[in-house]
Amino acid sequence: MVTLGTKRAARRPRGPRDTRGYRVFQVVNGIILTAVVIVTLYPFVNIVARSLSDEANIIAGKVNLLPQGFNLTAYKLVTSDPMFWTNYRNTVVYTVVATAISIVLTTCYAYVLSKPQLKGRGALVGIAVFTMFFSGGLIPNYVLITSLGMKNSIWAVVIPNAINVFNLLVMKAFFESLPTELEEAAAVDGLNTYGILLRIVLPLSKAIIATMVLFYAVSFWNSWFTAFLYLDRQELFPVTVYLRNLIAGATGAQSAGGVADADAVQAAATLQAVTIVLTTLPILTVYPFIQRYFVSGVMLGAVKG
Amino acid sequence: MLHRSWRRVALATAGLLAVSLVGCSEEPTESTDLTENRAGAMAEYGVGDQFTATEPLSFSVLYNNHPNYPLKNDWLFWSELTKRTNVTLEPVAVPLSDYEQKRSLLIGAGDAPLIIPKTYHPAENAFVSSGAILPVSDYLDLMPHLKDKIEKWHFHPELDSLRQSDGKFYLLPGMEEKPTQDYSLVMRTDILDELGLAVPKTWDEVYAALKAMKAKYPDTYPFSDRWGKPTPGGALLNFLGASFGTNAGWNYQHTTWVPAEKKFVYTGASEQYRQMLAYLNKLVAEGLMDPESFTQTDDAARQKLANGKSFVISGNAQTLVNEYRPDLARTNPAAKLVKIPLPVGPAGEINPAPRTSSGGIMISTKARESKNFVAMMQFIDWLWYSDAGQEFSRWGVEGTTFARDGSGKRGLTGDVDVVGLNPKGSKHLQKDFGFYNGVFAYGGNLELVQSFFSPEEMEFQQVMNARTPIAVPPPYPLTDEEREQVALWETPLKDHVTQNTLTFILGQRPLTEWDAYVTELKSKNLDAYMQLVDKAYDRFQKENG
Incomplete structure (x- = not known):
């Protein structure tokens, strides 16, 4: 973003805004944002460096930005655990299915809510917003999911949080900002409601949909709690639960209690780093591709709405 | 009734996980008549006996899944346990990282497995008032090995410290002969x-x-x-x-x-x-x-x-x-x-060090209504409290995972390793066989507890x-x-x-x-x-x- 801004500034012909004060602001702004980038990036680079270093150098506190004593044993170790890959596959499946369901449901709901002529619109918005502030609580939710027979199945993970109210409202605002004339014209040309949604509105909403995909995909990829609650078998867990357990096993020497495994009570620091890297990598690679929609999309909906 | 249970729900939302819906349902049966609950149990079961159910049984157990030896279904532990006791355990796997939370949830929702190990006093206090866990002190007569060890090791002060205001205790303690x-x-x-x-x-x-x-x-x-x-x-x-x-x-x-x-x-x-x-x-x-x-x-x-x-x-x-x-x-x-x-x-x-540092076992109240209740208590008694059961869960099977030398001292067999005792071993007693597992192996007499020490x-x-x-x-x-x-x-x-x-x-x-x-x-x-x-x-x- 920083480079993008400066490039544009350089190309633009000198105008009244290129005062000295503005240039100073640009420089200061660039420095501050660069600092923010460094602060945000450092922990991640450090984790990557740890994952590629050998244990001795990590313990000695020598690993900062560059790997010390380069080795890949930890990567081999983690990738050789079949449960890691099973859980990894689960995460991919859950994320894809859950995102698809969420997008369909959120789009439908938001589109309906964006129509001012809809009767009972206020109540429908109210129902959604109500869940932002109040929830049934842990145990009732658990009882609900269990009695619906969704426990220990993919549905327990992908259904309960399918509609995120915040995303819903953003999307509703976006749809409201679309010119009604377009839809009227489409109706005149003989499209029914579904045709308008599918052929006119959705093609114009790629930006917001891409943004929503990103929002949902990231949150489902990172989520572990629903899976932990409703799944009882480790071959169903997403990789986040695997990772969490690995880290907790490494830090919770005391809670391990009783018989603790002496040869590896502490999952080695490298091992943790490797798992963290492998877990965050895919979602990280998706980011840059959706990010351009992300920037324009959210602002578009929010400002005009 | 409905109103009351919804009030409980609201309470639970506020974080009182322990307050359970089960608490609204009927009180546990106070009756001491166990004739209906003896299916599969051994008629004569005493100290030194091997427990074997008279018919194939299975019990659910909450399983604290340790990242260093993640649960495997093909562990020798499971198959050998079934061979010896005719009991199959059905583990509900919970990651170690959040074991306590899931335990509260399952008990609160009335969905807990029958056997709930790895509970450290006073964690059981939270569940007592809900009636979801069994006052095990009423049923010690079904557990001869446990009773024997209480007497032999003078365990009464420790047991007293587990008692609730009704004078009963709700946790079967992990018992060590000597503090470690x-x-x-x-x-x-x-x-x-x-x-x-x-x-x-x-x-x-x-x-x-x-x-x-x-x-x-x-x-x-x-x-x-x-x-x-x-x-x-x-x-x-x-x-x-x-x-x-x-x-x-x-x-x-x-x-x-x-x-x-x-x-x-x-x-x-x-x-x-x-x-x-x-x-x-x-x-x-x-x-x-x-x-x-x-x-x-x-x-x-x-x-x-x-x-x-x-x-x-x-x-x-x-x-x-x-x-x-x-x-x-x-x-x-x-x-x-x-x-x-x-x-x-x-x-x-x-x-x-306390002698109960290894935690204990809770039993779901609903187990009391099962026709296999007596068999289950006998099974728990054998696996967690008999010398044979404790040796089995720690060392495994003689000849396969461990062997004795001339003086009777146990040692791991050739290619088995654990806690670095046999660094050349290619197989791991915990990871590959499921023994020396924190869920099943705790407590024991001094010799057994120290048998893994360097x-x-x-x-x-x-x-x-x-x-x-x-x-x-x-x-x-x-x-x-x-x-x-x-x-x-x-x-x-x-x-x-x-x-x-x-x-x-x-x-x-x-x-x-x-x-x-x-x-x-x-x-x-x-x-x-x-x-x-x-x-x-x-x-x-x-x-x-």
């Missing part, structure tokens, strides 16, 4: 040798040794400690407190039993606690102890030890072998580290075993209302104690202000708290004493 103290100070003995000092036996000698180290290496803090999170000084305060006759750190209890006066005192306001703080304050003030000891991360403390910036740290058998020694071997191969026998303090030569650790344990086990404080079980009241008082009291523990140690508040500090505690209902404890203690003595 694991944590102590780890010291660089090469530095001691260099200074011509013997291994310190008392805390005063520890002080002298640290002083000598500081004199020789003025740029160091000789003692830089770890385990500062989440409880500052968790391990150190725990064993140091025990040496001073109080309890602190991980094991902080609000009350301390004073056997001589036969009464409880408030721990954080007691003279022993003050002495302990004064001792640590002296170490910090004279630069012998790193002030960061109570807040730094474990890794930071390890790095200081590894880089020769400190010479003393808290540790246990495993951290010594797996962390400190390998760390130092890389930076300073000449260094020697030893876990010294717990230094002796004003409380005398005591062994502070010779070095045995030496440490022999010193500790020769000391007097610490007296188990008498119980003062609280009623539900009292417990709620006490919970309101305990949090501010504990916060104030923890906070001031640190400021006193670090010298931010002089110990001359001790009386002012006690007054502050009194303004936080200290006296009312102790009156309630005394009342509960008297009541229990009257009813059960």
Whole structure:
């Protein structure tokens, strides 16, 4: 973003805004944002460096930005655990299915809510917003999911949080900002409601949909709690639960209690780093591709709405 | 009825997971008639008998899934267990990271497995009032091995400490014949040798040794400690407190039993606690102890030890072998580290470890209605409490995973390894066979508990075993209302104690202000708290004493 801004500034012909004060602001702004980038990036680079270093150098506190004593044993170790890959596959499946369901449901709901002529619109918005502030609580939710027979199945993970109210409202605002004339014209040309949604509105909403995909995909990829609650078998867990357990096993020497495994009570620091890297990598690679929609999309909906 | 259950739901939302829907349903059957529940049980089952169900049975069990030996369905443990007992266990796998939370949820939702192991007292208190867990003390007659060990090992004081206000207990304890103290100070003995000092036996000698180290290496803090999170000084305060006759750190209890006066005192306001703080304050003030000891991360403390910036740290058998020694071997191969026998303090030569440190088992109330209830209790008795069951869950199958030498001492067979006993082994007793598993293997007689110890650790344990086990404080079980009241008082009291523990140690508040500090505690209902404890203690003595 920083480079993008400066490039544009350089190309633009000198105008009244290129005062000295503005240039100073640009420089200061660039420095501050660069600092923010460094602060945000450092922990991640450090984790990557740890994952590629050998244990001795990590313990000695020598690993900062560059790997010390380069080795890949930890990567081999983690990738050789079949449960890691099973859980990894689960995460991919859950994320894809859950995102698809969420997008369909959120789009439908938001589109309906964006129509001012809809009767009972206020109540429908109210129902959604109500869940932002109040929830049934842990145990009732658990009882609900269990009695619906969704426990220990993919549905327990992908259904309960399918509609995120915040995303819903953003999307509703976006749809409201679309010119009604377009839809009227489409109706005149003989499209029914579904045709308008599918052929006119959705093609114009790629930006917001891409943004929503990103929002949902990231949150489902990172989520572990629903899976932990409703799944009882480790071959169903997403990789986040695997990772969490690995880290907790490494830090919770005391809670391990009783018989603790002496040869590896502490999952080695490298091992943790490797798992963290492998877990965050895919979602990280998706980011840059959706990010351009992300920037324009959210602002578009929010400002005009 | 509906209204009531929804009120409960609201309560549960507020975080009271323990309040359960089960509590709304019928009360557990009080009847002692077990004729309907004997399917699959052995008619004659006594001490020394192998339990084998008369028909194939299966029981669900909550399984604490340890990341270092993740659950596998093809473990020899499962198949051999079924072969011996005709029982199949159905594990509900819960990641170790969030075991307690899931346990509360499952019990609260009435969906808990029948057998709930790895529960540490007093965690079961939260579930008692809901009626979701079984008062196991009513059914000890079904468990001959457990009863036998209670008598043989004089376990009554420990059992009493589990009792609730109804006089029953709801947790089958993990029982060790002798206490096993694991944590102590780890010291660089090469530095001691260099200074011509013997291994310190008392805390005063520890002080002298640290002083000598500081004199020789003025740029160091000789003692830089770890385990500062989440409880500052968790391990150190725990064993140091025990040496001073109080309890602190991980094991902080609000009350301390004073056997001589036969009464409880408030721990954080007691003279022993003050002495302990004064001792640590002296170490910090004279630069012998790193002030960061109570807040730094474990890794930071390890790095200081590894880089020769400190010479003393808290540790246990495993951290010594797996962390400190390998760390130092890389930076300073000449260094020697030893876990010294717990230094002796004003409380005398005591062994502070409890005999129930390995947690216990809860049973779901719904198991009582099962026709296989008796068989299940017999099964639990065999697996967790019989010598044969305990040996099986720890060592596995003779001839496959372990063998005995001429003197009867067990050893792992050729290619099996665990805790580094057989580094050449290609298979792992825990990972590949499912034995020595924290869910099933705990407690046991001295010989069994120590059978996995290294010779070095045995030496440490022999010193500790020769000391007097610490007296188990008498119980003062609280009623539900009292417990709620006490919970309101305990949090501010504990916060104030923890906070001031640190400021006193670090010298931010002089110990001359001790009386002012006690007054502050009194303004936080200290006296009312102790009156309630005394009342509960008297009541229990009257009813059960």
